[in-house]
Amino acid sequence: MTSYRHTIGQHNYIFQDLKDLMAKASPTRSGDYLAGLGAVNAQERVAAQMALAAVPLKFFLNDLVIPYESDEITRLIIDSHDAYAFETVSHLTVGDFRNWLLSDEADTAALHALSKGLTPEMVAAVSKIMRIQDLVIVSKKCEVISKFRSTIGLRGRLATRLQPNHPTDDAIGIAASIVDGLLNGAGDAVIGINPASDNVAQVTLLIKMLDDIIQQYQIPTQSCVLTHVTNTIMAIESGAPVDLVFQSITGTEAANRSFGIDLNLLSEARDAAISLKRGTVGNNVMYFETGQGSALSAQANFGVDQQTCEARAYAVARHFDPLLVNTVVGFIGPEYLYDSKQIIRAGLEDHFCGKLLDLPMGCDVCYTNHAEADQDDMDVLLTLLGVAGCNFIMGVPGADDIMLNYQTTSFHDALYARRVLGLKPAPEFEMWLRNMGIITDKEMITLSHELPNNFAKALQRLS
């Protein structure tokens, strides 16, 4: 085990090992203090950042933060590392790597070509010495495209997950929120329900209902019911029309086991969904959710800081070629991300790390009522992510999720981001919105005043 040192004036700072150095170099967040890992003061943090900047990227292939023998994610990271792709930057330190990422040499193609040569720990390390504008400018250079019935992640596009949750899974209540979302131009990334119940029979009914709606209105999007992967496998076995397989994942084997999953189970689920061949323009069938703090919350972080654990979750995600990876940044609560400053930075770090690892990153721009954050802060994060080229965000009616009891972005918020940044929905979905007469103007996203005929008919059925 190598220790790391840095001297500032008379003070010699010593960091036990790479994970200690990474943790101390992390910008402040409550979860690292909860874990007892954070820097003792601001100067120690910068000393750690300076020491980290001097570490050669090559070291990350040998000095492993969680041992190879004891963790299947470490094995995945090391065994799938592409030494050839890594060559471009293999001679660089973390500090030089930041300069390279910011340089004009690192364009979209170069970043894409490099991605398989990078490990989560390398990207986590460089993110710790980057300012917000650095995270944004580099993320914006990445373009990660994924496809099922719509194409997500094209430059100049911002997709939304339509999240029509209802506290008792009431079919009409869910449908009401779906109408609200579609008529506000939302739903191109996925129509995804967090079910109130984990009962497989009920989950299957929800999957069927979403499929019926997508088919009847010929919506170029995909459905997902966000239940445990084992439930989705059972639903597939019973013949349910499953588009996407959902699972929450995190960055250590032990923490994933506490979620009731491992790599084999995810493989099995992916194979099952692919065998249904339900995609039309592509076959990316996985939808993953992540979030800083989840490994610590499962008491399985092994002394690794929460942002590095989060980046390790992306190694799991990229192994399964997902359609969507969503960092649910502010959901976990203030013991991990205390306030808006921490939430905003974490959201941008996650988006940056995911994009460098070639993942179709989206972000649930969100907060809970016990965090020091409000709507203004979400506007800031949403705008920054929009500028950074985030693939997708959430859309719930009025920013208020009545099932999960937290606030995320609304349909109105997505329209705001699209309008101020000149972003459009996924192309297939944009075409549908125009054909339906839901949006009118060609250049700027503008909603129609009229109800589309088939939705008007549906509303008539109610009276």
Added chain:
Amino acid sequence: MSSSDNKSLSITESPWAKLKQFTSARIALGRSGISLPTHEQLKFQLAHAQARDAVHYQLDASKLCSDLRQTFRLIHPEYIALQSAAIDRATYLKRPDYGKKLSPVSREALLNYSTQTKEALNTFDYDIAFVIVDGLSALAIETNALRFLQKACIDLQPEKFRIAPFCVVEQGRVAIGDEIGELLRTKLVVVMIGERPGLSSPDSMGIYLTWHPKAGLTDESRNCISNIRNGGLSDAEASMKLRYLVTQAHQRSLSGVALKDETSTTQILGSLNSFLIE
């Protein structure tokens, strides 16, 4: 507000407003351009303000204790006021581990209490202990706890349980019930706690049961009854669930994942023939 008024106010109403009757989600809010109209914007701000104030609302523990004494004076006069190791709200929010354990003073007080009484009885002094905890919404406790406890005690009377003194805890999390239950030497602990305030539910109370409580247990050892509030789960429904779980826990000597709440019939989708499908 009529649509002609709204037109003059630059608001476009959503032509699907009649769907509002089917969900409490904030649908059909209308728009100014593509943005939220003023009245909806301010309604949201008020709901958030209520939730924020609920998080920071201080439990009036001495008032709750005297109300308990007054209400239960004939059948069950004893109560114990306790504090967690989190000294204030900011610490509580950052350090959930502190909220899960008693302050040294409170632990000492409870230890003394149980040593005084245990000589007379054998292994377990009580069948059930009710622990009332502020959690993330003291407002939920102030609004619901006493009323619910009355109903629950009436419903549980036929079981003739030995009930421990009521405990009232400030700055506590669910798991603090395990330490308290262990020190009280109760077979079962029932924690009543203020849940994380939602935007439309700042006053929701949750109940957690743990069989053979002891410090260090985790969530899979518990059963939960959630969303007890006006407009949520009623006292009668919650008390029925509680009685079921409490009696089952005593009969089967367990709680948690192995004990399913079979009182709730599988939730049925409101209607499969959603209006969207022809």
